[in-house]
């Protein structure tokens with residue numbers, strides 16, 4: 001989980017004088033190419049490339065790259081992306097394995113290159129999950145693919161008083177009515193408390209689970225501002241483990257994210273078709289990257305492309321080119337072209353979006369790679 005102290009450390013590193021090496025490495029073990037620690041080999045390639053493009057004999061980069069390789073050797077790949085920033089002279093390191101995919105790349109410059117991470121923090125929605133039954137309520141938040149239970153926060157809710165002992169016989173309906181009223185008052189307290197907590201935790205979306213009756217009643221009792229955030233009521237047992245809740249809600253999250261991605265691609269395709277502020281296909285995208293006009297680079301997740309790079313003027317070209325059309329130097333072959341393209345876009349203040357699922361299918365109709373341009 002990304003916590004405040006992480007963000008503080010990030011700020012410190014992004015403002016530190018002198019150079020910082022920042023690495024975003026794909027360590028996802030669902031990808032066969034990353035197994036048996038092969039991500040270490042890709043890190044070596046990435047660093048070699050960075051040293052080549054940084055020119056001269058940059059001793060500081062060589063030292064820092066060595067330190068980064070050493071750190072990665074001890075990393076357990078427990079997520080999708082390793083984010084690592086190292087300031088050698090200050091002896092400061094930031095490291096985090098995130099459960100989400102971010103565009104891979106290596107950056108050597110003044111201040112850590114934190115924009116892809118900060119953007120993910122901004123853009124990803126924070127989910128609140130409330131599980132209720134007639135006696136209990138549990139609150140979880142899910143952010144960047146990680147789940148956290150807020151035991152400490154929810155402990156203030158007074159437990160529902162136990163049903164009075166039935167030493168005097170009472171009619172069935174009176175007992176039922178008493179029980180219903182007491183459940184409702186429990187749920188009213190939960191709704192109020194949840195409202196307060198969800199504001200405090202800045203929740204974007206809400207899922208309610210637990211026993212079916214109390215869960216749907218809680219949904220009705222929610223304050224209006226929270227009801228708009230309610231995505232759905234699911235039959236998740238109130239005793240479910242954190243891992244269980246994470247997998248049960250993953251499908252809902254994926255569905256919402258896919259819908260957002262599809263919206264981006266539809267906009268993009270509309271612009272491409274009318275010859276507006278978007279282009280599709282590698283050559284057109286490269287031209288616009290070289291001219292600094294790309295606002296958002298969009299590509300199929302897992303895409304690999306070959307290309308050519310000029311180490312004289314740093315321009316990116318189609319692999320068919322042998323010489324740089326600008327400075328005539330012989331071009332270097334690049335097998336991880338999409339990483340180079342992402343890096344160039346991010347360094348010029350643009351954004352990168354990797355798409356999967358239906359959005360990927362829609363994009364594939366025109367190309368594997370496309371770009372929305374600055375207006």
Ligand SMILES: [Zn+2]
Pocket residue numbers: 310311312313314315324325326327328329
């Ligand atoms: Zn050139």
